[in-house]
Amino acid sequence: xxxxxxxxxxxxxxxxxxxFALFSVGTTFSMASASxxxxxxxxxxSAAIDEGREIFLKGCSSCHGLNAxxxxxxxxxxxxxxxxxxxQVGTGRMPMADMSVQASRKPPVYNAExxxxxxxxxxxxxxxxAIPTDSLLNYERDGSTAAGGxxxxxxxxxxxxxxxxxxxxxxGKYAPTLxxxxxxxxxxxxxxxxxxxxxxxxxxxxPAEKLSIIKWIKAAEAEPAxxxxxxxxxxxxxxxxxxxxxxxxxxxxxxxxxxxxxR
Amino acid sequence: xxxxxxVAGSVANYVDERTGAAAWMKKNLTKVFPDHWxxxxxxxxxxxxxxxxxxxxxxxxxxxxxxxxxxxxxxYQPLAGLKMSAAYASTLNISFEVRGGLLMRQVHHWAAxxxxxxxxxxxxxxxxxxxxxxxxxxxxxxxxxLVTLGIVEGFLGYSLPDDLLSGTGIRIAEAIIxxxxxxxxxxxxxxxxxxxxxxAFIPRIYTVxxxxxxxxxxxxxxxxxxLVWYQxxxxxxxxxxxxxxxxxxxxxxxxxxxxxxxxxxxxxVVAFIxxxxxINPIWLYGPYTPGxxxxxxxxxxxxxxxxxxxxxxxxxxxxxxxxxxSWNILIPGLIIPGILFTGMALYPFIESWISxxxxxxxxxxxxxxxxxxxxxxxxxxTFILITxxxxxxxxxxxxxxxxxxxxMWFSRIGVLVLPPIAFVITKRICIxxxxxxxxxxxxxxxxxxxxxxxxxxxVEVHEPISAEKxxxxxxxxxxxxLQIEEVDHRGVRRVGAIRxxxxxxxxxxxxxxxxxxxxxxxxxxxxx
Numbered sequence: 001x002x003x004x005x006x007x008x009x010x011x012x013x014x015x016x017x018x019x020f021a022l023f024s025v026g027t028t029f030s031m032a033s034a035s036x037x038x039x040x041x042x043x044x045x046s047a048a049i050d051e052g053r054e055i056f057l058k059g060c061s062s063c064h065g066l067n068a069x070x071x072x073x074x075x076x077x078x079x080x081x082x083x084x085x086x087x088q089v090g091t092g093r094m095p096m097a098d099m100s101v102q103a104s105r106k107p108p109v110y111n112a113e114x115x116x117x118x119x120x121x122x123x124x125x126x127x128x129x130a131i132p133t134d135s136l137l138n139y140e141r142d143g144s145t146a147a148g149g150x151x152x153x154x155x156x157x158x159x160x161x162x163x164x165x166x167x168x169x170x171x172g173k174y175a176p177t178l179x180x181x182x183x184x185x186x187x188x189x190x191x192x193x194x195x196x197x198x199x200x201x202x203x204x205x206x207p208a209e210k211l212s213i214i215k216w217i218k219a220a221e222a223e224p225a226x227x228x229x230x231x232x233x234x235x236x237x238x239x240x241x242x243x244x245x246x247x248x249x250x251x252x253x254x255x256x257x258x259x260x261x262x263r
Numbered sequence: 264x265x266x267x268x269x270v271a272g273s274v275a276n277y278v279d280e281r282t283g284a285a286a287w288m289k290k291n292l293t294k295v296f297p298d299h300w301x302x303x304x305x306x307x308x309x310x311x312x313x314x315x316x317x318x319x320x321x322x323x324x325x326x327x328x329x330x331x332x333x334x335x336x337x338x339y340q341p342l343a344g345l346k347m348s349a350a351y352a353s354t355l356n357i358s359f360e361v362r363g364g365l366l367m368r369q370v371h372h373w374a375a376x377x378x379x380x381x382x383x384x385x386x387x388x389x390x391x392x393x394x395x396x397x398x399x400x401x402x403x404x405x406x407x408x409l410v411t412l413g414i415v416e417g418f419l420g421y422s423l424p425d426d427l428l429s430g431t432g433i434r435i436a437e438a439i440i441x442x443x444x445x446x447x448x449x450x451x452x453x454x455x456x457x458x459x460x461x462x463a464f465i466p467r468i469y470t471v472x473x474x475x476x477x478x479x480x481x482x483x484x485x486x487x488x489x490l491v492w493y494q495x496x497x498x499x500x501x502x503x504x505x506x507x508x509x510x511x512x513x514x515x516x517x518x519x520x521x522x523x524x525x526x527x528x529x530x531x532v533v534a535f536i537x538x539x540x541x542i543n544p545i546w547l548y549g550p551y552t553p554g555x556x557x558x559x560x561x562x563x564x565x566x567x568x569x570x571x572x573x574x575x576x577x578x579x580x581x582x583x584x585x586x587x588x589s590w591n592i593l594i595p596g597l598i599i600p601g602i603l604f605t606g607m608a609l610y611p612f613i614e615s616w617i618s619x620x621x622x623x624x625x626x627x628x629x630x631x632x633x634x635x636x637x638x639x640x641x642x643x644x645t646f647i648l649i650t651x652x653x654x655x656x657x658x659x660x661x662x663x664x665x666x667x668x669x670x671m672w673f674s675r676i677g678v679l680v681l682p683p684i685a686f687v688i689t690k691r692i693c694i695x696x697x698x699x700x701x702x703x704x705x706x707x708x709x710x711x712x713x714x715x716x717x718x719x720x721x722v723e724v725h726e727p728i729s730a731e732k733x734x735x736x737x738x739x740x741x742x743x744x745l746q747i748e749e750v751d752h753r754g755v756r757r758v759g760a761i762r763x764x765x766x767x768x769x770x771x772x773x774x775x776x777x778x779x780x781x782x783x784x785x786x787x788x789x790x791x
Contacts, residue, residue: 009711101666145341153427153549157557162427163547167558168657172666175558219341220547226358227365227541234662235428235557237655239542240564243376248307248384250532251377255303258521 052121055114059095068125073099080192081128082119087188089115091181101172102195129191137183139211139218148216151209155200163233164217169196179221183214296518297498297511301388306522307381309488310529311374312480318371319473325361327353328423328469330462339546347425347550350465354424354545369537375420376542377533379413379565386410390610390640392627394497396620400611402490405483407608412476412483414565419472421543421563425465428543430551431560433464435573442592460553497627502734506625559657568647571654572599575674603643617769619745631700632739634693635773638686645685649678690775697777700736703728704780705788737780745770 007013056068063074070076077085088094089110093103110118119131153162159175161167166177173196178186190210193199200210231238279285296302329349335342337352338359357364386406389395395403418436422429437459441447456463495509504510512518548557562570572595579590606613614636615621630637652659653674660667707725714722728736747763750756757763 146343146345149341149549150345153552153555153557157427157555159558161559162549162557163544166661168660168667170666171668172660172664174661216341223341223547225541226546227369227544228537228539230541230544233544233547234559234658236543236561236563237559237567237658239376239540240567242536242540243373243380243564247373247377247532247536248380251307251381251529252300252304252384254525254528254532255300255307258303258525259298259300 048117048120049124050121051114052117052119052124055110055118056121059109060118063096068122077122077125079126079128080122082123082131083129083188084192084194085119085122086115086131087185087192087194089118091185093194102174105176129188132184132187132191136207137187137211137214139183139215142208143211143213143215145212145216145219147209148212148214148219151205151213152216155205156213159197161234163220165233178217181217183218186214186217187211291492292515293513294492295509295511295513296496297504297509299499301392302496303525304381304385304388306525307529308378308385309484310526311378311381311533312484313526314374314530314533315371315378316477318367318374319477321367322357322364322371323473325353325357325364326350326423326469328466330425330460330465342546342549345550348465350423350425351545351550354426358546366534366537369540369542370533372421372542373537373540374533375417376563376565377529379410379417379563382406382410382413383565387640387644391630391637392497392499393624393633393636394627395611396624397611397615398494398623399490399497402487402494403611404608405487405490407604409480409483409487411604412479416472416476416480417563418566419468419476422468423465423472424543424545425551426545426548427551427555427557428545428548428560430460430553431556432562432566434459434553435570438592439573439596442589442596444588444593445586460551495625497625500626500629500735500738502731504626506623509625559661561655561658564651567654568650569596569600569654571650571652571656571674572596574656575650575653575671575678577675607643614773617745617766617773618742619770620742629735629739631693631696632741632776634690634697634776637693638689641689642682642686646678646682649674649681653678694775694777697779701777701780704733704736705784739779741776741779742774744774 056064057066060077061068063071064077065071065074068077070078088103090108090112092106092108095109096103097106108115122128123130152164156164156178159167159169160178161175164178167175169175175196187210189197190200190205190213191202205213231242275285327349331349332346333349333352335345335347335352335355337343337355339355342355354368357368359365389403389406418432422433422436437451437455440451440454443450451459454464454467455461456467496511498504498509498511501510549555561567573592576591576595581588581590628636630640653671656667656670656674659665660670707727710724710726712724714724716722745767747757747767749760749763
């Protein structure tokens with residue numbers, strides 16, 4: 001203790017203490033806020049629709065109604081189609097974690113089989129967009145990167161940003177990042193228009209064009225950081241931040257050093 | 264005499280007989296400069312300008328400033344076969360096919376950001392230390408001119424590649440031109456050579472960017488430096504430093520080595536950042552088409568505050584006599600920046616009018632000793648910072664899971680409310696710091712050693728501060744506010760009564776300070 005107190009008036013004591021305090025607060029917070037993940041109980045096998053209905057009644061009906069007719073807090077699911085269910089549940093957006101402005105992507109609650117069962121139940125209520133098959137989704141063969149880029153910049157970039165990094169919308173809503181999203185889910189989002197997104201029907205953007213867009217997104221995702229660290233691909237804001245912190249910071253450091261040595 | 268000395272001597276003599284340089288060099292090479300890190304901020308700006316000239320020249324070898332439509336067949340496949348302007352295609356060519364081209368583009372752009380930020384940092388140093396006071400008002404004006412031109416030059420620079428982001432910026436600039444009442448649309452047609460985007464704009468701004476403005480920069484920077492040379496550098500107060508001398512090191516060899524070395528360090532830092540961090544990845548933005556736009560379209564940081572102002576403006580327009588006046592663009596885009604820059608340019612004259620101080624000053628102020636000016640500076644910074652935050656509102660909303668609307672309302676209210684609060688708080692802090700200085704001089708430094716007196720009382724031992732430090736803390740002058748009598752010495756009522764009363768009140772606010780330690784105070788403390 002005595003040895004420690006010798007340093008309490010040291011020049012570095014303040015900053016070190018501050019760092020220590022920040023570190024301990026951060027650690028405590030992250031430990032306290034860690035969430036427990038529940039394991040999914042397997043469900044008995046049944047005919048797909050019946051099984052889907054079972055899941056629906058347990059997990060979805062409290063908001064969407066016992067017959068998927070919708071309620072004050074949630075829309076009707078009659079006619080939304082299997083694609084919508086596959087997107088919303090498959091990306092973990094549904095069931096919602098909380099009633100905030102927008103359902104965000106999170107690890108899916110249901111496994112692939114359960115999602116398929118739910119999708120067949122919902123699509124049995126009324127016809128709607130179907131889940132695209134693997135043969136339809138062969139974007140590597142059927143898409144064109146350059147044409148996809150043009151379509152992306154015309155139709156998608158205004159919300160999802162020029163490089164698909166996502167962007168902010170009004171009132172806390174946002175267009176999510178497209179990096180790391182499965183091609184199937186991108187396709188389904190275009191067909192069904194989840195949340196704030198408009199529907200891009202096959203008349204607006206043909207299936208071949210949709211594949212081009214997917215191909216471009218995948219190319220942007222795979223593109224190495226050509227000019228060095230990408231700084232988030234969000235434009236000049238992070239660039240300005242870097243020059244004021246790292247750039248000018250380094251140089252002022254050198255200037256202080258140059259001026260000190262002369263004393 | 265060795266052969267080497269003989270040869271060197273002959274060469275020097277040869278040059279001197281023809282130019283008479285020896286006497287001039289002898290005088291100027293021994294010129295003394297004071298030493299402080301904050302005096303090197305302007306140097307960073309100067310060196311980044313040199314980097315800009317060099318890297319910019321390299322880029323002109325391959326850049327094609329033309330809006331002629333071409334079909335891209337270069338190396339970057341995601342854009343293969345697309346229609347684009349020759350300007351954009353040649354920038355892609357520089358980035359992907361010219362050897363070292365991408366690095367040079369990044370050097371040029373990072374150096375531009377550094378140029379602007381170091382200029383602003385230098386401007387803040389000059390402002391907060393009062394280095395703009397007589398006789399340096401002209402240099403302040405030149406500095407304000409350089410910052411203004413820098414903003415324009417930077418904007419033109421990132422507009423040249425004709426990518427989606429630069430096209431968006433040009434579109435906004437066009438809107439700001441159009442917002443000028445009556446002449447706006449004519450001016451826009453004149454600037455663009457017809458309707459937006461036209462084919463004339465890129466070639467035109469290219470000439471301005473590589474010829475006109477760099478020439479203006481060179482001229483202004485030369486005058487700026489010559490004035491520094493002639494008027495001599497200011498210095499911080501300290502023992503032996505007066506209004507009539509400069510304490511420091513001679514140019515040769517100390518500053519030659521320091522400044523020369525610093526140039527290479529600046530170049531090294533810019534090259535390092537350019538090698539590891541991407542800037543303006545135009546291939547991702549895509550070619551400009553008026554029908555397209557990206558989420559999070561921001562200008563470079565030095566225009567960000569302007570963008571933030573426009574973003575927070577409420578949608579107000581009036582229609583009169585067949586004309587539309589867009590107040591929502593006119594006020595934030597032209598009127599407020601105009602007021603800000605005019606105020607900045609005139610500040611030295613305003614301050615001297617308020618304080619009535621017409622003397623020369625070569626010793627710098629410690630910011631705390633001029634509470635009013637320091638508070639005014641922090642107030643302006645707060646204003647700019649809030650507008651800057653609002654300029655990046657969508658990126659901030661996205662990264663920190665906030666809502667754009669909240670940020671915008673925070674900025675709208677904050678931009679009016681927070682600067683005055685910042686003024687008051689800064690002024691109080693300055694005066695408190697003055698009191699702390701006074702305390703330090705009178706009672707010395709707290710040593711942290713506790714003594715127990717025979718009576719049981721605990722006291723902390725104070726140690727007197729050094730004479731040098733005491734000098735720094737007490738050598739500044741404190742002037743009484745102006746007293747403007749309502750009648751002059753002949754008993755005649757002065758003209759401009761309201762103006763005089765205003766001036767007296769401002770002068771009083773300007774002179775508010777904690778009283779500094781006087782000789783009487785010291786006598787009294789010795790008496791204790």
